Amino acid sequence: MSEQSNAASQPATPYRSGFVAVVGRPNVGKSTLINALIGMQIAIASSRPETTRKAIRGVLTTDHAQIVLVDTPGIHRPRTLLGQRLNDVVDESLADSDEIAFLLPADQEIGPGDRRILSRLRSQFATKNDDGTFKWKVPLIAIVTKIDQLDRNALVNKLIEINEFADFADIVPVSALEDDNLQEVRNVLIDHLPEGPQMYPTDQVTEERPEDAIAELIRGVLLEELDDELPHSLAVVVDSIDYPENMDEEDAEMMHGKARVMVSIYVERDSQKPIIIGKGASHLVHIKKKLRTPVNRLVGRKANLDMQVKVAKNWQSDPKKLDRLGF
16 A cells, blocks of 8 residues: 555544633742743733733644633632632633643642632532542643652652542643643643634734733733732723824824834822832833833834823722723
C-alpha cells in the first residue's frame, strides 16, 4: 500500500474547541498561567490577591483546536457590593464552560477556600453517585501551579493529596513562570474539549476591546507600585480613544498624527489622589513611559495618554457608581 493511500485511510484529527473557565482562590496564578499559555499579557498578573475584576477571555489557537481561556476573578467571600458582583462574574463564566481548570498552588495547603470552590462546582456541574463519588457534566482538570517552589518528593506528596481531594479528570503540574510543563497543560486542556468549529480568527488572542485592555494595563502598573491599601480603592476607565481623522482641524494639528486616549482613574478618598499622581505628577509620567509601546500597539498608532485622577466616594459599595465604572 502506498504512503498516499496510508495517509488517506487514517482518520482526520477532529477539530476541538470550547470555553475553559480558569478558577481558584485569589492569587493562585490564574492570570500568570493564561498569559503564559497565550504567549502574551492579556490579563493583569500581580502578586496582590483579587487583581482580576472581569472575565477576560484569551484565545489560544492551534492547528487542530481553539481554547477560549476565561480568566475569572478569584472566588472569595465578598466584603463589598463589588466583591459580590465579582462572584457573579464567576457564575456567568462557569455557566458557559465546556471544561473547568481548577488551580491549586503546590506551595500552599488545600484550605477552606478550595473546599468552598469545589462545593460550588459540584452543585453546578456534578451529580452525586450512591457510593459518594461525583459524576461531572464537564471535565474538571486540576492544574497544580508554582511547582518550582517544591522539591520532587514534596511535589509527589502534593499530587497525591490533590488526587484524593476531588474526582479530577486529569491532574497537571506546572510552573508558568519557569515555562515548566506548559505544553502538557495545553495538550490536556485540548484533549478534554468537545469537538467543534473554530470560533475566532486565528490571529485573535483576546476578546477585550482596546479601551478595556488599556484600562487593565494602567491598573496593573498602579497595582504593582502603590501602597497595600490603595489598589482595591482603584478603578480605571478609558473614556475615549480619539483619532486625528475624527477630530476638528485644530485638535488634529495639535496631535501631530497621534491618537488621544482619555483616561479617568478613580479613587474613593481625596487623600488618595496625591498617591496616584505622585510628586510633580511623577507616577503619571512613569505610567506613560512604561505603557507607551503596548498602548501604541493596542491603538494601532502612536498615542498620547491623557490621565485624570478623580474621586468617586465609596464606589465599591454604590450600585450606581459600580454601573458607571463597568462592574
